[in-house]
Amino acid sequence: MAAVKLENVSKRYPGSQELAVDAFNLEIADGEFLVLLGPSGCGKSTALRMIAGLESITTGTLYIDGQIMNHMPAKDRDIAMVFQSYALYPHMNVANNLAFGLRRRKVPRDKIARRVENVADMLGLGPFLGRKPHALSGGQRQRVALGRAIVRDPKVFLFDEPLSNLDAALRVSTRNELVKLHQRLGATMIYVTHDQVEAMTMGQRICIINNGKLVQLGVPLQVYREPADTFVAKFLGNPPMNLFNARLEASGDGVAARFGNRVIPLPAMDAAKLTAYMDRTVIVGIRPEDLSEIRSQDRHEHPNSFTARVAAVEALGAETLLILEIEEVEEIVRARFDRDSTARLGDEICINADVDRVHLFDPESSRSITCR
């Protein structure tokens, strides 16, 4: 087990003007499960490969356990990696796949056999030790790939989207197995994914990456509740956060957002910290679950309610997702209602916004200016 630290780490591929990874500063504590989350091509896998030693570091310093690792060969970093494609050696059976790394490290034969047996027991691979990878199911292959990492007992585990080739049901169960495995081994794990559900459910902290830049780092719920910018706000959450342009105005002691003719007070916001944005256009964000359906006769009790026309209904069983059109805003609005919602396509319904959960963003930098 070990702590991993990236200090201003950047990567530029030969012939490219853009930085694939732009000045990452990141500390991963000993025994932590950190998830690198971002869309395809954002640089998260490149960052992982630099930690692994499979890509060179253009600038910056990588430390593992306080030791500089920039020029240390991959094999000497004592890191194991699980690949998206599993990367099992097709000409070797499961037992040899598990033992391959140990043999190179000159571990005695009897010790190799014992460790392979232990890992096979731990992952339920005992009956498949003699089989070659092509004779295994996707889930079994995934477990062999995992076993190959565990059997080496490395300082750090790296996972490069290891669940993306599994079907939905297997992905959920393997996700739980990985979390349990982390609890059991207590090892430092760095996990790359573009799947926000994996990130939210597995990571002790998540690190959101966009265009090679580290955008936000924090515990999952904190990142979800306090997104650092509009990218995080839209990337995390399904459906994504609704974002609208609105004018920020003073309203008594507090602030309010003006959408066309409607002025919605934002009592939770600290007006003193928002003076720079007064009478300017800002981006207002609200999550779909912070919108609720109200009966039209109760409308007078909800001064922040809007009339909306239902443009699409997605009844998912456990919940109902709606796409709404509201006169006061240009953008479509996504709402998440409970499963008992009776809204139908073309209906006019009343919706209420939980103004205490509204987010504000700077329209130029896209950074959050929410201050409660």
Place this chain on the structure above:
Amino acid sequence: MSLILRNWKRALLMIILSGYTAFAAGPFIWVSMMSLRTTPEINDNPYTFPEAFHWEKYAVAWSESDYSVYFWNSAMVTTIAVLAVTIIASMTAHCLARYRFPGNRLIFFIIFSTLIFPPQIVMISLFQVLVKYGLFDTHLGLILVYIALQMPLTVFILEGFFSRLPQDLYDAAKMDGYSNFESYWRLTLPIGLPAIATTVILNFIHIWNEFLFAVVLIASDEKRTLPLGIQKFYGDRLEDVGMIATGVMISVIPVILIYIFFSEKMIQGMTAGAVK
């Protein structure tokens, strides 16, 4: 209705395949039959099965001519050349397929472009080079020429196969502590065996049957390879068609054995990637 149509289609396919098989295998079977018959028998009726199998003709052809010398010359030249081509070309293909370095594609293009030239155009220059370095009329000279001639196609076939092997495998091996050479030895060679078997068969057949360079670059009788030996055999026994057929059959046997030995892997190599 569809069953009848399907049967008709199958019958048509069988007729076409049978016709092609007869066309391709007919001459070979005819020569193999002649190899077991005497020349007077053949003169009586060229197109028939042997009444008696004259296996002793093989022993006669082997012992009464210099067939054994030519055979072993061919076996040595072909084995060494095929082995060397396989090792050098597979290493080259591994590097070209696996590593990013400046000039990678340029080197591949240069190797590939030599395929379009007919080998005969280098004959005179090769002859001069071999004479200058004392390699003319030596097996080593002939082996070096065969290696050079077979290299481009072998690299081309192997590079195509190796470049389809997933990079993750090599990254995993690197993390497991294996060097570049060990990756080649422990991953590329065993996984690439179907493609390698394909090139071994193609190179073996080509070099075993090669005549043009052998006739130009080998002068001494005792250094001749089998194709030259067969030509001499023709000259010596111009009237003895039966014995010529026996000599030809002896020269074909190693090719058949190599094919049987590697054919399963070769078919895997040819169809790799065709199905998931």
